[in-house]
Amino acid sequence: MNPDLELSQFNYELPQELIAQSPAARRVDSRLLHLDPQGALHDRQFVDLPSLLKPTDLLVFNNTRVIKARLLGQKESGGKVEVLVERITAATTALAHIKASKSPKPGSRLILADGAFAATVAGRQGELFEIEFPERVLDLLDRHGATPLPPYIEHAAGQEDDERYQTVYAREPGAVAAPTAGLHFDQDMLARLAQLGIAQAFVTLHVGAGTFQPVRTQKLSEHIMHAERYSVQPETIARIKATKAAGGRIVAVGTTSVRALESAAPHAGASGVIEGDTRLFITPGYKFAWVDALITNFHLPQSTLLMLVSALAGMEPIQRAYAHAVQSRYRFFSYGDAMFIESAKQ
Numbered sequence: 301m302n303p304d305l306e307l308s309q310f311n312y313e314l315p316q317e318l319i320a321q322s323p324a325a326r327r328v329d330s331r332l333l334h335l336d337p338q339g340a341l342h343d344r345q346f347v348d349l350p351s352l353l354k355p356t357d358l359l360v361f362n363n364t365r366v367i368k369a370r371l372l373g374q375k376e377s378g379g380k381v382e383v384l385v386e387r388i389t390a391a392t393t394a395l396a397h398i399k400a401s402k403s404p405k406p407g408s409r410l411i412l413a414d415g416a417f418a419a420t421v422a423g424r425q426g427e428l429f430e431i432e433f434p435e436r437v438l439d440l441l442d443r444h445g446a447t448p449l450p451p452y453i454e455h456a457a458g459q460e461d462d463e464r465y466q467t468v469y470a471r472e473p474g475a476v477a478a479p480t481a482g483l484h485f486d487q488d489m490l491a492r493l494a495q496l497g498i499a500q501a502f503v504t505l506h507v508g509a510g511t512f513q514p515v516r517t518q519k520l521s522e523h524i525m526h527a528e529r530y531s532v533q534p535e536t537i538a539r540i541k542a543t544k545a546a547g548g549r550i551v552a553v554g555t556t557s558v559r560a561l562e563s564a565a566p567h568a569g570a571s572g573v574i575e576g577d578t579r580l581f582i583t584p585g586y587k588f589a590w591v592d593a594l595i596t597n598f599h600l601p602q603s604t605l606l607m608l609v610s611a612l613a614g615m616e617p618i619q620r621a622y623a624h625a626v627q628s629r630y631r632f633f634s635y636g637d638a639m640f641i642e643s644a645k646q
Contacts, residue, residue: 356548368445373412413444481554531575565589
């Protein structure tokens with residue numbers, strides 16, 4: 301990492317009204333800002349994406365599934381609590397963020413979902429609480445939880461969010477935030493890409509609430525990145541190697557796919573599934589092992605994800621792209637429009 305990089309270099313002014321509060325009528329109806337390898341910008345529609353890809357490209361998607369991670373309730377003593385499950389650690393245990401007027405102590409019980417069940421605070425790991433549930437965590441969340449919309453979306457999660465804050469190919473439950481670049485794809489688009497001979501592969505990275513945490517240090521070299529669980533299957537590694545050998549591009553769908561791919565790359569010689577926790581922090585100066593291009597949404601000012609896209613495309617082109625997106629009134633963040641970034645090295 302460049303030791304001189306500072307947080308203030310990744311700021312931009314965003315009018316509040318450009319933060320998308322709801323998804324487009326159809327998944328593919330969003331706009332697409334194309335940043336080409338020469339650094340030129342092109343205003344397109346997401347439906348134009350197939351024309352920007354080549355039959356030698358490999359699209360890599362994150363197939364994590366968003367769980368209904370938010371639970372409301374109260375402490376046994378009566379104070380209100382909000383529980384956001386960050387990671388399921390075993391069938392009946394999880395690590396969670398707890399919002400309450402006073403932090404619950406180990407051994408205290410939480411009465412959740414209008415008294416539907418009680419959970420016990422078993423201990424603490426840093427900012428997270430260890431919670432024991434009376435049944436399988438996933439089953440209880442499915443029945444009583446709410447889709448954990450990001451903090452900048454102002455409405456409570458409803459039925460539309462349960463469907464639209466989830467990719468159509470979501471399979472592995474465990475994320476508490478959506479891999480939002482994937483929200484633009486519907487089944488027709490996936491079929492069209494397949495018909496054009498553009499191969500598809502999957503990784504899994506369970507997006508954590510840490511993705512929304514602000515960077516609190518002015519020097520990026522002092523920032524401690526949050527951990528997220530990932531896994532990459534042997535067939536995906538084989539497809540990546542075949543694509544590279546044939547001179548094709550690895551096109552990551554979303555920054556979470558980038559993190560999974562780049563975390564797995566040093567272990568590509570291993571047999572079996574590559575998995576673990578990643579704290580990979582990608583900033584300008586990073587040398588990408590596998591990723592050549594990226595489909596992504598627009599990211600928060602001063603966020604680690606804005607730093608990642610700046611590493612791929614260059615800081616100046618990204619600053620220009622974001623200024624253009626604001627001026628052209630693109631829609632920002634999870635339910636917003638998309639970018640297609642082709643690395644300058646292509």
